[in-house]
Amino acid sequence: MDRAAGCPFDPPPELRSRQEEGPLTRVRLWDGSTPWLVTRYAEQRALLGDRRVSADVTRPGYPSPARISGGSSIGFILMDDPEHARLRRMVTAPFTVRRVEAMRPDVQKIVDDLIDELLAGPKPVDLVEAFALPVPSLVICRLLGVPYDDHEFFQDNSKVVIRRDATPEQRAAAVGRLAAYLDGLVGDKLAAPGDDLLSRLAERVKAGELSRQEAGQMGVLLLIAGHETTANMIALGTLALLEHPDQLDLLRSADDPQLIAGAVEELLRYLHITHNGRRRVALEDIEIAGQVIRAGEGLILANDIGNRDPAAFPDPDRLDLRREARHHVAFGFGVHQCLGQSLARMELQVVYGTLYRRIPTLRLAADLERIPFKHDGSVYGVHELPVTW
């Protein structure tokens, strides 16, 4: 199911009918398997917070979005505790609210400098290439200790990893190239540590707490998750605001950090870019909403329609920046809830709070019908966003 059939900001209409039918229905996947599709907010949170469900992609019954070949593992996102917790703990420090807030002035400078360049350059311009991708890429590069000069290499390979139509071989090859690249960087940090997260991981490798392969895999996960998601929220968020001028006006004239922070939550809820659902498999029989999910059965928690559940968000299809939306599931829920959420929130607050004020006449330079949407990826967004002012 993709969004091509309806409004580009809404989940597929079929998901809405499923949600009206009931919280859990069966769906048929590409391989003939029939996992449960969970469409209501309450049941999604209950199941994502339930220790009896597993995120381990190698377990039989796991509802894979596509054929996956061996060797394409990208870190702890697809593992269960205690392994997941052991690895996640090693990288949490830079993502705490306090550490993220300390980065805010740097992020503001990155955003201001990129807007200066935009204003000095030719127009129309592709906002994805010129702004949405560079902001989070520069930030995650600094945090990890990855040279930004290599951005074309890692952005191109990340795109292959998250493309739904990539073959397993193409995906494994892209993960392999990224893993080799990160492994090389870990090697450099072992020899000459710096003040960055890869150097902290290299120290753990030296201390025998972590294998070099694990360090490289975590680097791949953080590098991909750290730039692709936020970049799509910047570009798609801008498009959604341009299509909702009253909401854009509200944001542009707001001088209230609370309103900007609330707007970020609402856009995360409304757009929900990780649109392929959280994927899990039941470890035991689980009774929920009058159904029994049997051990070994797959679950797809469609958080995009969960964020549009009228029981959790009244009038859910309306973009309303003043809404209280922070309880959305755009960052997932439970033990795998997004590690980078404070960082993503801060980056988006800086971007949404700066871009439209500094370029108040920002507008689309093409018809909405001509904008290429990412129906082919596991992260939703736009491939290009031509804008002018």
Ligand code: HEM
């Ligand atoms: C708007 C931006 C972002 C969105 C919408 C987003 C969304 C998500 C979601 C839905 C999950 C849960 C996956 C699951 O349950 O299967 C997740 C996990 C994760 N995210 Fe994000 N993310 C964003 C930004 C970031 C950033 C900036 C980083 C920084 C490195 C990051 C790192 C991670 C990691 C490492 C995980 C795995 C956590 C675990 O398995 O314990 N994300 N993200």
